[in-house]
Amino acid sequence: MPKLGAEPIRRAALVKATIEMVGDSGSLDVTVAQIARRAGMSSALAHHYFGSKEQIFLAAMRAILSLYAAEVRGALAAAEGHRGRLRAIVRASFGSGSFRREVVGAWLNFYVLAQTAPEARRLLAVYQRRLHSNLMHDLRPLIGARAERVAQGLGALIDGVYIRAALMPGHSDRRSAAVLVLEYLEREVEGR
Amino acid sequence: MPKLGAEPIRRAALVKATIEMVGDSGSLDVTVAQIARRAGMSSALAHHYFGSKEQIFLAAMRAILSLYAAEVRGALAAAEGHRGRLRAIVRASFGSGSFRREVVGAWLNFYVLAQTAPEARRLLAVYQRRLHSNLMHDLRPLIGARAERVAQGLGALIDGVYIRAALMPGHSDRRSAAVLVLEYLEREVEGR
C-alpha cells in the first residue's frame, strides 16, 4: 500500500526510531530489523532508503547534532550581552530537546562511534569547534587571554555532565545540570 | 605444552589484551578470538578461563578501576592537609597509569557497557561513590555546605576531560588536563 512522497517520512521515522533504540538499549548493538520494526516498516525498506546501517547511524547523529545546534541558535537569538549569550549557550546545552534521557544515551554512544567511524568523528569535530568558537566569541571580551582555558573547561564540563546523565538516569535533572555549569561560568567570569 | 600455574598469567594476559584492543579499536566489538590471539592463545582457552566474553570485559574493567584506585591511594598517602589531599586526588586521576590513550579509550567504552550490563554499572557506581566521598572528606572542612556541588562538578569535569582525551587523542595531554581541573578546584576552594 504505497503512499507517494513516503521517502522523507520514512527517513524521519527511521532516524527517530534509531535515536530511541540506541538511547533506550544503551548500545549501538541494535539491529536494523529492530529499528525498522520500531519505525513501522520492514528492514528491507530501511536498507532501501539508507543503504547501510552505518548511514542510518550517521543520519541519526546528524539529527541529534542539528537539534542541539538549533537550540543554541534559538537561545542565542534571544540573548543580550556577552554574559547573557554565554549563559544562553550553556542553557541550550541542557535544553528540553537535547537533554532527554534517550537522547543523552544516544549521544554517549555516538561519542563512541566517533572513535571509529571517520564521518562520525568529522561531524562531532564540526560541532565541537562551533561550540568552542561560540564560547570564545563572548569569553574573549570578558576575560581576554584566559578565554581559551575557560572555553576548554566549559566544553569538558558539559560533556561530563552528559555522561553522568546517561549513566545515572534520574540522578541529575536538567535544571541542576545547568546550574552546575552556570556556576562554573559565573565563577570564572566574575571571580578573581 | 602445559606449564603448571598458568591460570593467573593467562588471565592477566587476557585482561591486558582486552584493554589494549578495546582502547585501540575504540569499540567493544572486538571478538574473543582477537583478544585471545593478542594474548597469545586460542579463543577456546579464553573461554575456558573466563566462561564468557562478558566476564572478560568485567575483569578488564575491574583491572582499570583498581589501577585507578591504587593511583588515588598512592597519591593520598603522600599528601598533607585538605588542600593537598584534594590536589592529590585530581592529579591521580591523570596519573601516568590511568591516562594512557588506550586506557582512556577503554574507559569510555566501559562507560557505555555500564549502561547495559548491571554488574558493570555496579562496579562503576562503587568507584564513583568512592571518589565522591574522598572529595567530600576534604572539601567539607574547607567549604562546608558548598562541598556537595563542588564534588559533583569535579567528578563531571574529570569525566569530561576523559571523554575529550578519548575523542581527540593528542589534543590533550596529562599535564594540561590536570591543570584544567586543578584550576577549577583552586577557584572553588579559594574564591568566595
Add this chain to the structure above:
DNA sequence: AAGTTTATTGACTCGTCAATCAACAAAAAC
C-alpha cells in the same frame, strides 16, 4: 606405572544479522 589434575587447541555447532533480490502493488505519466 597407573591415574588424576591442569593446560591447550582445532574443529564444530548454532544463532544472528547485514545486505540483496525477486516479486508484488499502487500511483503517475503517456
Add this chain to the structure above:
DNA sequence: GTTTTTGTTGATTGACGAGTCAATAAACTT
C-alpha cells in the same frame, strides 16, 4: 490502458562470531 516510477516486503544468502567438545599432552600424585 499500458508503461514507468515509487513503495514495500518475505525469503534468502553469506559471513561472522560466541560458546562447546573431544582429543592430546605435560606435569603432579600415589
